[in-house]
Amino acid sequence: MGHFSVGLFVVNALSGRLTALMRRGGVRRVQEHARGVALAPPAAVGPARTSGTTVAFWPDAEIFGTTRCSFAVLAERFRQVAFLNRGLEVSLTDERRAGRVRKVRFRFPEGVRDFVAALDAETGATLEPDVIAFEREDPRMAGTMEVALLWGGSREERLRSFANSRLTREGGMHVDGFHDGVAAAVAAWARGRGLLTAQDAGPGADRIGEGLTAVVSVKLDRPEFLGPIRGLLGGAEVRTCVGEAVREHLGAWFEERPDRAAAIVDRIIRDRHRQ
Structure with missing residues (x-):
């Protein structure tokens, strides 16, 4: 998807040698490359019982300081x-x-649900045993999203965000949308039970993030990145779509589990009033 389709071309260009073995239509074909240049057209080397491609490459020692x-x-x-x-x-x-x-x-x-469970286990301070997770496709952002989260006993936020399976270290619109959705769901549930009035501002990202472990992964046909290292995801429609989906799914989870919702929301609102 998007610019990630050039990955193999980059690997080839940075390799002193690259061999591609292709199994298709009952035939095995091999093509050799040296420093990104094909040495010859693909050549049939025998029959194939399966299909697929195997790529072997050796990093170019003249480019990298170490090839280990x-x-x-x-x-x-x-x-x-x-x-x-x-x-x-x-x-x-x-x-x-x-x-x-x-x-x-x-x-x-279980995909990202398992990811969040593994991240939370590293803290050793789980309060909420159930991981809240969902997947949704949204044509407005030309892609899909997978989100999983839980609140644990840690005081810090542990959030990992990805676009097309690549870590977005600087976050971006999918992370902003996630925070929007969580804040909206928490505020709506709190107002519905009199914990916040209509005039009270809802909790900010700093409050909802305490003890929160989450993974936000989007897969987009046309990802927009900001900055030279592509670590920040753009796209206003991504923020809107993720925010709406998180608000809806988390809000439904709160309604289905009012006792657990009360413990989570009360902690967020109580800590907010202490500031």
């Missing part, structure tokens, strides 16, 4: 990709040392 890959870094990234693509199985094998093969495999049937 970190197993831990790759494993964490593969784990992240598996979280963000529900049901996808990703494996990583390290055969660099004879007799010391390392291998990990990741697959998460």
